[in-house]
Amino acid sequence: MRRISLWAGMALAVAVLTGCPPTYPKCNNDDTCKEKGEVCVQGQCQECAEDANCREGFTCQANKCAPKPPECTTDTACGAGRICEAGKCAEAQCKDDSACNGGKCQAGRCQAPKDTCTAATDCGEGQDCQGGRCVAADASSRCDFAPVRFGFNESTLDSSAQSRLGDLAACIKASQGKITLGGHADDRGTEEYNLQLSNRRAAAVKRYLTDLGVPSNRLTTVGYGENRPVSNAATEEGWAENRRVEFQR
Structure with a gap:
């Protein structure tokens, strides 16, 4: 009887323990x-x-x-014949100069000739970009055409950008010629979304300039999405460099 009671007590203890999560x-x-x-x-x-x-x-x-x-931060992490682009290993853009349309092949990347450009920011001080070449700038067109920067996922202009565009609007009105506003985004998000975001950024700059009296027919907008980065670094600083609107003349 005593043994039966002992076993019953043990069974009860097990039941209690297993019943409490x-x-x-x-x-x-x-x-x-x-x-x-x-x-x-x-x-x-x-x-x-x-x-x-x-x-x-x-x-x-x-x-x-x-x-x-990131998969890589330097080209050496990717092995022979590959380069590091936006934190990912990719095939090298070139093996020799013949693949670079008049440019130079350096470390697997095509480098444009020093006197070529796509925007005034590609040229030195006192120079302008005309017909894809850096030439001496006309005195009337020496405006501050540095890119306008944007916050992450933003297409609105902060106070600093508005102040710069206020000065730039006066300079543009005093000069001649048409300007293309090229919108850009960093590579986070889908390619389709980034294309739309870059278009909104370019449109925001145009709207602000036209509100300040720049003729609308002198300004054209285009969005490039994430496809024309100025920095390949997968860092906050690199992404910030790519969130921009450039002035192409």
Whole structure:
């Protein structure tokens, strides 16, 4: 009888223990952790156990979701015949000068001749971009055509940009010729979204200049999306350089 009572007591204790789930952050399975969006790892609720538990663009490191590091930061990380573009390894743009349309092949990238340009910002002080070449600027057109910068995912002009455009509007009205406003975005987000964002940025600059009296027919807008970066660095500084509107004359 005594033995039967002992076994009954042990069975009751097991039933009580197994009937009480552990208290967070301790766990037996994922059910204890799911309310917090976590998973059970070795008896403890954690943010992740594997990459699949993290959202896109993140990886599981020491049971924490962290941004995936870029595939590369320098060309040497990509191996022979490849270069690092926006944090990803890609095929080199060229092997020799013949692939560069009159430019030079340097470290797998085509470099345009020094006197060629697509905008006045490509040229030196006192020079202008005309017909794809840097030439001496006309005194009446020596305006501050430095690119207008934008915040992440923004197409509105901050106070600094508005102040610059106020000075630029007066300079443009005193000169002649048409200007193309080229909008650009960094490479975060889809290509289609970035194209639309770059168009909105160019349109915002045109609208501000025309409100200040610049004739609308002298300004043309075009959006290039993420396809013409000035920086390939996958950093906040590099992305900020690419969020811009350039003035092409």
